[in-house]
Amino acid sequence: MIIIKTTSDSHKAMKVLTNTLLKEKKVACVTMIPRVRSKFMMEGRITESREVILLIKTDKRHEEAVYETIRQLHNYEIPEIVTIETSKVDSKYLEWMNESLQ
Numbered sequence: 001m002i003i004i005k006t007t008s009d010s011h012k013a014m015k016v017l018t019n020t021l022l023k024e025k026k027v028a029c030v031t032m033i034p035r036v037r038s039k040f041m042m043e044g045r046i047t048e049s050r051e052v053i054l055l056i057k058t059d060k061r062h063e064e065a066v067y068e069t070i071r072q073l074h075n076y077e078i079p080e081i082v083t084i085e086t087s088k089v090d091s092k093y094l095e096w097m098n099e100s101l102q
Helices: 011-024 060-073 089-099
Strands: 002-008 031-042 045-058 082-085
Touching: 002 011, 002 060, 002 089, 011 045, 011 060, 031 060
Parallel strands: none
Antiparallel strands: 002 045, 002 082, 031 045
16 A cells, blocks of 8 residues: 655645546545645745645555546646555555455
8 A cells, every 4th residue: 555645725626636536446545634734935935825635545556547647637737746655554444445446
């Protein structure tokens, strides 16, 4: 199991992305964490934005397809897309996740 993380200032865009990934069975679950604050450098200035974090649970064989879907549907020109490797996952959760993926 891997977790792919992305963030956006558009809750609507992230709902579309989440629903697309789930319908296409590229992911088993997406956790949406709303109303976080991000600070970053943009055009030489510190910028602050209210964003939503997506934690996308999938497996290694779907990783590139998930990345491509994020690139296609994301509202940012250069979205944050990060893969987090897991070292241990509950066996029943992993079984459920594998059954959920195509």
